[in-house]
Amino acid sequence: MAYGMLCGWGQTSLDGVVILESTVNFARGSKTPSVDFRSDDGIQKVKISEVVDIEEMAWAPKYGLKGVIDASVRVKVESDTNKTDEKIMPLEFKTGKGTSGQTAMEHNAQVMLYTLLMSDRYLKNIDSGLLYYLHTDQTQGIVVQRSDLVGLIMRRNELATDILKASMSQQLPQMLQSPNMCKGCRHLNVCTVYHKVHGGSTADSGLGELFDSLVNHLSTAHCVFLKKWDRLIDLEAKELEAVKKEMWCSRSLTSEHYTSCVSSLVLDTSDKLLPKKFSKSNRFIYRFMRQDLPPPDGKAYEMDSLGPASSPINNMDCTLRTGDYVMLSTEPDRLIVASGVIVDISNFHVLVSFSKCLRLPGSSPSSVAQDLCRQVWRIDKDEIMTSFAIMRFNLVQLFLQNDQSSHLRKLIVDLEAPRFDSGCIFSQDPALSYIWSEKNLNDDQRRAIIKILTAKDYALILGMPGTGKTSTLVHAVKALLIRGASILLTSYTNSAVDNLLIKLKAKGIDFIRIGRYEAVHKEVQGHCLSAMDMHGIEEIKLRLDQIKVVAVTCLGITSPLLANKRFDVCIMDEAGQTTLPVSLGPLMFASKFVLVGDHYQLPPLVQSTEARENGMGVSLFCRLSEAHPQAIAALQSQYRMCAAIMELSNALIYGNRLRCGSSEIEDAKLKYTSSASLSSWLKEVQKMNRHKG
Numbered sequence: 001m002a003y004g005m006l007c008g009w010g011q012t013s014l015d016g017v018v019i020l021e022s023t024v025n026f027a028r029g030s031k032t033p034s035v036d037f038r039s040d041d042g043i044q045k046v047k048i049s050e051v052v053d054i055e056e057m058a059w060a061p062k063y064g065l066k067g068v069i070d071a072s073v074r075v076k077v078e079s080d081t082n083k084t085d086e087k088i089m090p091l092e093f094k095t096g097k098g099t100s101g102q103t104a105m106e107h108n109a110q111v112m113l114y115t116l117l118m119s120d121r122y123l124k125n126i127d128s129g130l131l132y133y134l135h136t137d138q139t140q141g142i143v144v145q146r147s148d149l150v151g152l153i154m155r156r157n158e159l160a161t162d163i164l165k166a167s168m169s170q171q172l173p174q175m176l177q178s179p180n181m182c183k184g185c186r187h188l189n190v191c192t193v194y195h196k197v198h199g200g201s202t203a204d205s206g207l208g209e210l211f212d213s214l215v216n217h218l219s220t221a222h223c224v225f226l227k228k229w230d231r232l233i234d235l236e237a238k239e240l241e242a243v244k245k246e247m248w249c250s251r252s253l254t255s256e257h258y259t260s261c262v263s264s265l266v267l268d269t270s271d272k273l274l275p276k277k278f279s280k281s282n283r284f285i286y287r288f289m290r291q292d293l294p295p296p297d298g299k300a301y302e303m304d305s306l307g308p309a310s311s312p313i314n315n316m317d318c319t320l321r322t323g324d325y326v327m328l329s330t331e332p333d334r335l336i337v338a339s340g341v342i343v344d345i346s347n348f349h350v351l352v353s354f355s356k357c358l359r360l361p362g363s364s365p366s367s368v369a370q371d372l373c374r375q376v377w378r379i380d381k382d383e384i385m386t387s388f389a390i391m392r393f394n395l396v397q398l399f400l401q402n403d404q405s406s407h408l409r410k411l412i413v414d415l416e417a418p419r420f421d422s423g424c425i426f427s428q429d430p431a432l433s434y435i436w437s438e439k440n441l442n443d444d445q446r447r448a449i450i451k452i453l454t455a456k457d458y459a460l461i462l463g464m465p466g467t468g469k470t471s472t473l474v475h476a477v478k479a480l481l482i483r484g485a486s487i488l489l490t491s492y493t494n495s496a497v498d499n500l501l502i503k504l505k506a507k508g509i510d511f512i513r514i515g516r517y518e519a520v521h522k523e524v525q526g527h528c529l530s531a532m533d534m535h536g537i538e539e540i541k542l543r544l545d546q547i548k549v550v551a552v553t554c555l556g557i558t559s560p561l562l563a564n565k566r567f568d569v570c571i572m573d574e575a576g577q578t579t580l581p582v583s584l585g586p587l588m589f590a591s592k593f594v595l596v597g598d599h600y601q602l603p604p605l606v607q608s609t610e611a612r613e614n615g616m617g618v619s620l621f622c623r624l625s626e627a628h629p630q631a632i633a634a635l636q637s638q639y640r641m642c643a644a645i646m647e648l649s650n651a652l653i654y655g656n657r658l659r660c661g662s663s664e665i666e667d668a669k670l671k672y673t674s675s676a677s678l679s680s681w682l683k684e685v686q687k688m689n690r691h692k693g
């Protein structure tokens with residue numbers, strides 16, 4: 001029965017696949033495992049009677065806690081005295097063997113907190129949970145004591161106070177000074193680096209030589225750099241904190257007050273097939289509409305404006321867009337039910353895709369559909385804080401003690417000059433022969449690709465508007481592939497990544513696109529793993545090992561598909577508009593990198609004035625360009641503007657460095673058949689020209 005239910009769930013990540021497989025195996029197990037709950041009832045037998053949810057999001061604003069529960073299960077528990085009890089509880093899978101010591105304590109604490117989150121979610125007292133160790137096939141029962149929960153919540157409060165203090169005044173709490181506990185802790189590296197950066201000494205770390213061995217590589221300049229950028233991220237995060245608070249605390253805000261949400265929604269049931277299964281991505285699509293929208297009678301959807309009682313979803317202020325990560329919650333109690341991605345949004349509806357069928361917590365299998373239809377919903381944007389977590393993660397990686405971090409640190413923090421292998425220009429390199437023989441490249445573009453091919457550390461491509469950046473990158477990728485290099489292509493936005501991929505596809509270059517299927521351009525969706533006919537993790541791994549070109553957005557690098565992947569080159573487009581901590585992420589995956597951008601155009605978007613004034617608007621591209629102009633290859637021949645328009649760009653920004661790529665471009669004129677169809681500003685220009693003439 002459990003397997004039947006599981007088949008209804010889509011698979012989102014490798015973790016998800018592992019959990020699904022594990023739960024199926026666990027639930028299918030013919031034997032009824034005996035589990036020690038360490039309670040008065042002695043050893044008890046447990047049997048899963050229903051898998052209620054997989055990877056269930058559990059948010060409890062009142063405790064300030066959130067988590068994703070591997071599996072929420074209904075379990076029949078039979079004690080020695082033949083007493084049978086049916087309960088809902090969390091089931092957490094662990095891959096390690098650690099059933100003792102500190103790790104086991106952490107696992108226990110995690111399950112206990114999940115019972116608290118589930119109690120809040122299912123509105124009933126959930127007093128026990130299960131831990132299943134995959135390696136040893138051992139199941140451990142946990143019965144929650146009130147005193148344990150009180151202790152855990154107190155620790156949570158201490159942690160929250162410390163985090164708040166750190167973000168306000170950059171003061172970190174004392175280290176534990178316990179070598180035994182610290183040695184096995186997975187946060188040891190980051191913890192010691194931060195301790196040193198904040199002026200901590202070996203003595204007050206309490207770790208002696210161990211501390212020195214982890215931080216001795218850090219110079220004063222490194223500490224200053226990390227501290228500065230950490231502070232800038234704090235400032236920017238604080239700016240957006242207000243938005244996050246609204247999401248957690250507000251109960252009655254409408255989109256008029258808060259533009260990243262739509263409230264008062266109901267499921268549109270006019271299409272009986274909802275949810276629709278998006279077969280390619282294995283996701284489930286639900287359509288929501290305003291509660292006050294008149295029922296669709298065929299005409300309602302075609303109306304330009306709605307009646308006075310109803311307000312459009314996608315009004316001018318609403319910042320929700322297709323491709324946005326969102327959270328779905330209930331109104332008025334604001335129970336967060338699932339996270340998904342907007343597939344489409346208009347004045348009348350919003351389509352959201354989820355990794356599995358929706359179900360209200362506690363809903364019985366027979367009434368799931370009715371319960372969902374009766375519910376009033378709210379959709380909030382949900383990506384702001386994840387990007388800060390990624391930025392911090394990227395930043396601290398740069399200061400850890402390993403070869404890759406050390407290499408990047410020298411280039412990015414110490415600003416060591418990048419090396420170029422000019423000798424190879426005269427070699428018989430087939431990649432270079434390809435570039436020399438390629439007729440569609442102009443001299444600037446050829447020089448740029450040679451810069452990329454000769455770079456040992458990095459190259460910077462300054463691509464002014466319309467100078468053929470994308471076309472140049474396509475040839476650069478081809479040349480690198482001739483050399484047998486593996487390439488990670490990245491950019492901040494999905495559209496920039498896909499723009500390049502569409503051109504690569506036209507040239508017959510194969511690639512894998514990592515990212516949310518819905519946010520990927522239709523023309524390249526077929527290159528998403530979720531759209532391929534893959535059977536199991538091994539096949540996915542094999543495909544990833546074989547492919548030479550992988551593309552992902554800068555913030556998409558946290559995908560488990562990229563874990564342990566290494567590339568010869570990372571090429572980053574839009575680098576002039578990407579903040580430094582975001583840029584660092586993809587660079588960690590490659591031996592050398594190419595940044596493509598134009599720092600004369602818009603700098604990275606930074607909301608906080610203080611962060612901007614203190615340097616957050618300086619991209620890595622700009623930092624390296626200013627330090628090492630010799631690393632830049634500039635594309636200056638443009639193919640988008642006639643001479644008169646280009647002169648404006650040259651006068652305002654480019655100091656006459658831009659030139660027309662051909663005489664046709666230089667003299668190009670706008671062709672139109674009738675002036676009636678012209679917009680008013682063009683008519684004005686036309687009049688002025690006649691006047692001049």
Ligand SMILES: Nc1ncnc2c1ncn2[C@@H]1O[C@H](COP(=O)(O)OP(=O)(O)OP(=O)(O)O)[C@@H](O)[C@H]1O
Pocket residue numbers: 440441442445463464465466467468469470471472638639640661
């Ligand atoms: N060497 C070349 N000769 C002739 N046309 C070219 C050449 N390189 C690029 N183009 C043309 O110039 C236009 C702009 O190219 P592309 O889109 O690659 O530039 P871009 O720098 O990425 O553009 P933008 O800055 O506007 O995003 C395209 O129409 C392209 O075909």
